[in-house]
Every structure is written in C-alpha cells, then in structure tokens.
Amino acid sequence: MARKQRFREAEEAAVDMTPMLDIVFIMLIFFIVTTSFVKEAGIEVNKPKAAQAQNTKNANIFIAIRGNGEIWMDKRQVDVERVSANLESILAEQPTETVIIQADKDAKHGVVVKVMDQIKATGDNLKISIAGDK
Numbered sequence: 001m002a003r004k005q006r007f008r009e010a011e012e013a014a015v016d017m018t019p020m021l022d023i024v025f026i027m028l029i030f031f032i033v034t035t036s037f038v039k040e041a042g043i044e045v046n047k048p049k050a051a052q053a054q055n056t057k058n059a060n061i062f063i064a065i066r067g068n069g070e071i072w073m074d075k076r077q078v079d080v081e082r083v084s085a086n087l088e089s090i091l092a093e094q095p096t097e098t099v100i101i102q103a104d105k106d107a108k109h110g111v112v113v114k115v116m117d118q119i120k121a122t123g124d125n126l127k128i129s130i131a132g133d134k
Helices: 002-012 018-034 080-093 109-122
Strands: 061-065 071-073 076-078 098-103 127-130
Touching: 061 080, 061 109, 071 080, 076 080, 080 109, 098 109, 109 127
Parallel strands: 061 098, 098 127
Antiparallel strands: 061 071, 071 076
16 A cells, blocks of 8 residues: 555656647747748859948848859859749749849949849839948
C-alpha cells in the first residue's frame, strides 16, 4: 500500500509540457508570418556616392546593373527585355511598392533608363529608387 502511495505522489509531481509547446509554436508562426524577405540582385555593385542618400524601408526587390551593362535580378542575369516579365513573377510571390535599382557608377545611362521603362511597364503603382552609397 505504501508503494502505491509513493507512485501516486510521483505521478502528481510531473510537469505538463503541452502549454509551453503551444506557446512556442504560436511564437514560431508569428515570426514566420511577420518576417519580410528581401529579393537581392545577387551581385555587388560599386554605387556612386550620394550626399542626400536615405535608407528605404520595405523594399523587397533589387535590380543591379553592372558597368558592362549586365542586369541582375534574383541572383541571376537577365536581358533588359525580360526585366518586366521577371519583375511580374517576383511581384506575384512578394507584392511590394518599391523597386531599388543598384547601378554601378560606370553603368551607361541608357541601360538604366531602359530598366526603369521596363519597371514602369510592369505597373504604374511601383516606385523606383536608385541606390547610392553614403
């Protein structure tokens, strides 16, 4: 009889882990939902210095233009004619209002303007920002 009583006391002293696991899973879901993902261009660009540079928040899409005219989006090289189509597929995955162009300081102005035209052809509600170093 004393043995049964000891077993019962040990059983009552157990800690229930279910509420703690519920809280951990809820926090995990919260952090997954609130995380913003950034679509990097995939290359480093030597940007020109800017006196009035500002940090842009909630910008998810970066387009990099190298000095030799290469255009990079989502870690792959694209043609200037395909910028609009690639941008549409990225926007379908992650809607955003701002597209940031990271143009090399040696990039030709005409290539940058063509990329800007492709962005505007994708949607009139998109804002275009040009990145510069501080």
